[in-house]
Amino acid sequence: MIRLDEGAIMRVRAAFEGNFARGEEIGAEVCVWQDGREVLRFGGGWRDAGKTQPWTEDTLVFCWSATKGPAAACALHALQEAGVALEAPVVSVWPEFGVAGKERITFAELLEHRAGLAVLEQTGLDVFDLEAVASALASQAPNWTPGTAHGYAPRTFGYLLDAIVRRTAGMPLGDYWRKTFGDPLMLAFWIGLPAELDGHVARMHAARVEDLKEPGPFERALSDPASLTAQSFARPAGLTGAAATNRPEVWRASIPSFGGIGNARSLARFYDRLAAGEFFRGPWAEALTQRSSNGPDLVLQQPTAFSAGFMMDPLDGSDHKVRATFGPSLSAFGHPGAGGSLAFADPDNRIGFAYVMNRMENGVLRETRPVRLVQALYGVEG
Secondary structure, eight states, X not given: OOOOOHHHHHHHHHHHHHHHHTTOOSEEEEEEEETTEEEEEEEEEBSSTTSOSBOOTTOBEEOGGGGHHHHHHHHHHXXXXXXXXXXXXXXXXXXXXXXXXXXXXXXXXXXXXXXXXXXXXXXXXXXXXXXXXXXXXXXXXXXXXXXXXXXXXXXXXXXXXXXXXXXXXXXXXXXXXXXXXXXXXXXXXXXXXXXXXXXXXXXXXXXXXXXXXXXXXXXXXXXOTTSHHHHHHHSSOOOOSSGGGOSHHHHTXXXXXXXXXXXXXXXXXXXXXXXXXXXXXXXXXXXTSXXXXXXXXXXXXXXXXXXXXXXXXXXXTTSOBSOOTTOSOTTOEEEEOGGXXXXXXXXXXXXXXXXXXXXXXXXXTOOSHHHHHHHHHHTOOO
């Protein structure tokens, strides 16, 4: 186990300040906890592109798919508390789900993005209507034969998680988050932001033109409206692009796929507690670090890996990391968000890491700013 020292803190500070010096940031925050103690927290810049509102300790920001980690923890915890095994079929708590070839899909397969539900077939549904979207997913056929492959579900995943929590715990996922994790740990992170906190939210901004990367397989697939990739990111329609998120009704919406709002300190503390083994036990705890999906991703068009709702770094045939988004530890798990936000747990070193920002960067799993921070933390050369 590595012990984070002053050298690690100074490396992260230099990398964080370097992102600003290159003009890549508007506002951002990075935080690391280890063994229940905050090791470092750096924040700075501005809440808005006009540089009228400084980024302060109480700043909150839209975290995109970094929300999926806390959301997955809610579903996994609700199943644990209800005594529902991950190998149980989803129909055991959601009978309406068991149609059109989905009768045998297990909770494990759903959490590992192996259920074949990346694309919502029905059009015209309101992105804010969690139950309507969940009902439509329950009635449709899978996009591929469940269990035979995996494909990241960028939008539908959160609606499925919310449906699981509602049916096992009797409350919306956003409420379950506050009751189980947010309030006990005093976390400034919400899936459904209270109106009184609107004044603390930083505005999200698109990537700079000069930072745009050459398109790769994912971007080329995304440009084809008929592709599984494009359809996965298109439905339910709405809330596309940075500017679309800068509205109070979006912050209030409690969308578990990508609607979480908070700060790096809270995400890092949350993952620090998961790294320490809190909240989960037995098979539900083991599922956090079991790389159950690993290899080509039908949606992201590159290798990915998932445990029970969390992303992990994919491995090659020799069990070496293909990509080190979550640092060198093979057991690290968490979730990135569009544009660069990143949060994860490293159980081997009992670390919780988080980075959030309000200027996006293009390139799925190719963002450079969080990678620099992670490499600096572990003293790894890029």
